[in-house]
Amino acid sequence: MAIQNKGISKDIIFQAVIDSFKKLNPLVLIKNPVMFVVEVGTLITLILSIKPDIFGFSTVGRGYNVAVFFILLITVLFANFAEALAEGRGKAQADTLRKTKSETMAKVRQKDGSYKEAPSTSLRKGDIVRVDTGEIIPSDGEIIEGLASIDESAITGESAPVIKEAGGDFSSVTGGTRVVSDYIIVKILTDPGESFLDRMISLVEGASRQKTPNEIALTTLLAVLTLIFLFVIMTLVPIADYLKVNLDVATLIALLVCLIPTTIGGLLSAIGIAGMNRVTQFNVLAMSGKAVEAAGDIDTMILDKTGTITFGNRMASEFLPVSNVSEQEVTLSSLKASVKDETPEGRSVVELARKLGVNWDEKEYDGAEIIEFTAETRMSGLTLNDGTEIRKGAVDAIKKYVTVKGGTIPADLDEKATVIAKAGGTPLAVAINNKVYGVIYLKDTVKPGLKERFAELRAMGIKTIMCTGDNPLTAATIAKEAGVDEFIAEAKPEDKIAAIKGEQQEGKLVAMTGDGTNDAPALAQADVGLAMNSGTMAAKEAANMIDLDSDPTKLLSVIAIGKQLLITRGALTTFSISNDIAKYFAIIPALFIAVIPQLQSLNVMGLASPKSAILSALIFNAIIIPLLIPIAMKGAKYKAMDANKLLSRNLLIYGLGGVVVPFIGIKIIDMIVSALHLV
Ligand SMILES: Nc1ncnc2c1ncn2[C@@H]1O[C@H](COP(=O)(O)OP(=O)(O)OP(=O)(O)O)[C@@H](O)[C@H]1O
Numbered sequence: 001m002a003i004q005n006k007g008i009s010k011d012i013i014f015q016a017v018i019d020s021f022k023k024l025n026p027l028v029l030i031k032n033p034v035m036f037v038v039e040v041g042t043l044i045t046l047i048l049s050i051k052p053d054i055f056g057f058s059t060v061g062r063g064y065n066v067a068v069f070f071i072l073l074i075t076v077l078f079a080n081f082a083e084a085l086a087e088g089r090g091k092a093q094a095d096t097l098r099k100t101k102s103e104t105m106a107k108v109r110q111k112d113g114s115y116k117e118a119p120s121t122s123l124r125k126g127d128i129v130r131v132d133t134g135e136i137i138p139s140d141g142e143i144i145e146g147l148a149s150i151d152e153s154a155i156t157g158e159s160a161p162v163i164k165e166a167g168g169d170f171s172s173v174t175g176g177t178r179v180v181s182d183y184i185i186v187k188i189l190t191d192p193g194e195s196f197l198d199r200m201i202s203l204v205e206g207a208s209r210q211k212t213p214n215e216i217a218l219t220t221l222l223a224v225l226t227l228i229f230l231f232v233i234m235t236l237v238p239i240a241d242y243l244k245v246n247l248d249v250a251t252l253i254a255l256l257v258c259l260i261p262t263t264i265g266g267l268l269s270a271i272g273i274a275g276m277n278r279v280t281q282f283n284v285l286a287m288s289g290k291a292v293e294a295a296g297d298i299d300t301m302i303l304d305k306t307g308t309i310t311f312g313n314r315m316a317s318e319f320l321p322v323s324n325v326s327e328q329e330v331t332l333s334s335l336k337a338s339v340k341d342e343t344p345e346g347r348s349v350v351e352l353a354r355k356l357g358v359n360w361d362e363k364e365y366d367g368a369e370i371i372e373f374t375a376e377t378r379m380s381g382l383t384l385n386d387g388t389e390i391r392k393g394a395v396d397a398i399k400k401y402v403t404v405k406g407g408t409i410p411a412d413l414d415e416k417a418t419v420i421a422k423a424g425g426t427p428l429a430v431a432i433n434n435k436v437y438g439v440i441y442l443k444d445t446v447k448p449g450l451k452e453r454f455a456e457l458r459a460m461g462i463k464t465i466m467c468t469g470d471n472p473l474t475a476a477t478i479a480k481e482a483g484v485d486e487f488i489a490e491a492k493p494e495d496k497i498a499a500i501k502g503e504q505q506e507g508k509l510v511a512m513t514g515d516g517t518n519d520a521p522a523l524a525q526a527d528v529g530l531a532m533n534s535g536t537m538a539a540k541e542a543a544n545m546i547d548l549d550s551d552p553t554k555l556l557s558v559i560a561i562g563k564q565l566l567i568t569r570g571a572l573t574t575f576s577i578s579n580d581i582a583k584y585f586a587i588i589p590a591l592f593i594a595v596i597p598q599l600q601s602l603n604v605m606g607l608a609s610p611k612s613a614i615l616s617a618l619i620f621n622a623i624i625i626p627l628l629i630p631i632a633m634k635g636a637k638y639k640a641m642d643a644n645k646l647l648s649r650n651l652l653i654y655g656l657g658g659v660v661v662p663f664i665g666i667k668i669i670d671m672i673v674s675a676l677h678l679v
């Protein structure tokens with residue numbers, strides 16, 4: 001697939017090494033307070049390496065200072081490398097996308113209706129272009145005329161062409177994709193540099209990456225911890241003086257670096273970037289890390305029916321007459337109600353009537369007032385010059401309409417509509433003036449595999465609600481077939497928002513998936529709004545995630561990634577802090593044992609010498625960062641299970657591991673260091 005990548009290449013690693021040095025720039029590093037402190041320590045030990053007695057006394061000698069300096073430098077470089085590596089994957093993805101962004105010529109409609117060639121980069125919002133078979137769509141827009149199959153593999157990686165057409169929820173086209181049959185007239189909806197592809201590139205590249213509120217909170221906490229440890233280290237100075245133990249500046253710095261949370265400080269941003277990358281690998285574009293994190297905490301998921309749970313190409317499959325209306329009459333009235341209806345539903349009615357052999361004269365309807373479909377009225381049709389009103393729409397909407405006009409509702413209307421609705425179809429009633437002629441059977445299919453995935457969501461404790469403009473009976477049938485927990489029928493756009501707000505007011509985090517323009521406000525209101533790439537521009541702009549494969553259950557994968565991101569960050573923070581506490585117990589006894597023999601009972605590690613203890617702890621502190629990069633990048637193991645169980649399991653693994661691992665690690669390093677007579 002287009003934006004997926006094959007893991008980490010040699011090029012990415014090489015570039016990351018270079019970037020690790022570039023990131024030594026203090027102006028860059030200051031954003032990471034923990035690592036910035038390590039860098040300051042690195043500079044001081046560099047000075048000490050050159051002039052060991054600059055602070056008045058030195059008992060340790062140049063070699064020790066140089067050793068501390070190098071280990072500290074490597075510590076910062078390791079942390080920089082983790083971040084650069086995570087960024088490198090995104091940059092590689094962005095490069096792949098950039099190749100798609102070729103400059104093309106566009107045929108732009110002029111004032112006189114003719115078309116003139118112009119470079120795609122000169123296109124502005126509102127321009128009208130014509131794209132023929134084999135040509136690349138020059139920029140993002142909406143089809144205003146025509147129907148074409150389009151190869152979107154440049155963006156989605158999916159090679160099967162998709163049908164896009166004017167009027168419905170499948171009218172948006174993306175610059176960089178190719179028309180493979182027919183032609184379309186497109187109204188351009190973006191200005192240069194703001195296209196979907198542009199946004200996609202800057203997203204995967206991380207150019208617009210901002211720290212999430214969670215990350216900011218954790219960074220602040222780590223900075224506070226760093227300050228506290230700085231204070232702790234300073235209080236050691238008078239204690240050491242009193243005990244007549246010499247604590248060199250290099251030793252104090254080494255101690256400080258061992259105690260401050262360098263592990264999580266070094267890996268924090270890599271964890272966030274890698275989480276975003278993982279989402280992209282599922283062919284989902286997340287506009288912010290915040291959205292990915294929110295996905296990890298979702299309680300309720302609201303889905304639109306048509307085009308999200310179902311494929312959404314609702315096609316007329318039958319015309320059913322009511323009372324004593326003939327088949328011919330219902331077919332003709334359905335046709336009349338649809339000749340000017342540009343929605344896919346409307347066109348499918350015309351198509352079916354044509355198949356049934358009805359001929360009509362387009363001129364008959366010239367000058368008629370077109371009543372366009374809206375989600376509010378749930379009707380469409382025509383008002384002819386002689387005042388004849390032809391309408392089709394949701395059964396209850398037509399019933400109301402006819403009743404107001406003094407008509408009577410045929411006794412068998414409900415029965416006919418019920419049969420369709422019970423089969424999961426959408427019944428559209430047809431009326432001319434105050435007489436109902438029959439119902440149109442719109443067929444739609446539920447996407448396969450939904451039931452299993454919704455069951456998984458249920459196991460995670462997430463409630464699914466289907467929200468549709470369709471009637472309650474159709475909604476109930478589809479809800480049952482798809483396996484959602486609840487459904488809301490006859491929902492207007494504002495009802496979808498109300499449903500989301502209702503859940504949010506109960507303190508729940510809500511995700512919404514949708515594809516239509518009428519879903520846009522709800523997508524914006526939701527904490528996580530996932531738009532189908534097949535959907536309209538409005539939906540895609542309002543959402544904070546876009547699924548390039550237009551699969552609503554993709555949210556499940558995003559939720560898993562979000563949870564995994566939160567868990568990984570929590571696990572490595574736990575590990576980092578318990579690690580530091582363990583180091584404290586490794587070093588302090590070693591330092592003071594000569595003057596306080598009682599500390600012998602605490603000196604469980606029996607390290608060779610104070611110097612070797614310090615250096616070993618410092619080396620361990622550095623190499624634990626690259627050792628944990630794989631977990632930071634891939635994410636901690638995650639299984640769908642109860643949140644509390646997961647938490648206690650992780651605390652056990654990473655908390656206990658964080659205490660035990662440094663004892664073993666430092667002891668081994670100490671044995672090597674002293675065996676080699678390095679100090
Ligand atoms: N072209 C049309 N002409 C007349 N009525 C229509 C037309 N298209 C849909 N309807 C009726 O209006 C109702 C609401 O349509 P709307 O598009 O708002 O919701 P939906 O697509 O059915 O549901 P969802 O919100 O799940 O996508 C439909 O259920 C149908 O009864």
Ligand SMILES: [K+]
Nearest residue numbers: 257258260262
């Ligand atoms: K540390």
Ligand SMILES: [Mg+2]
Nearest residue numbers: 304306307516
């Ligand atoms: Mg819809």
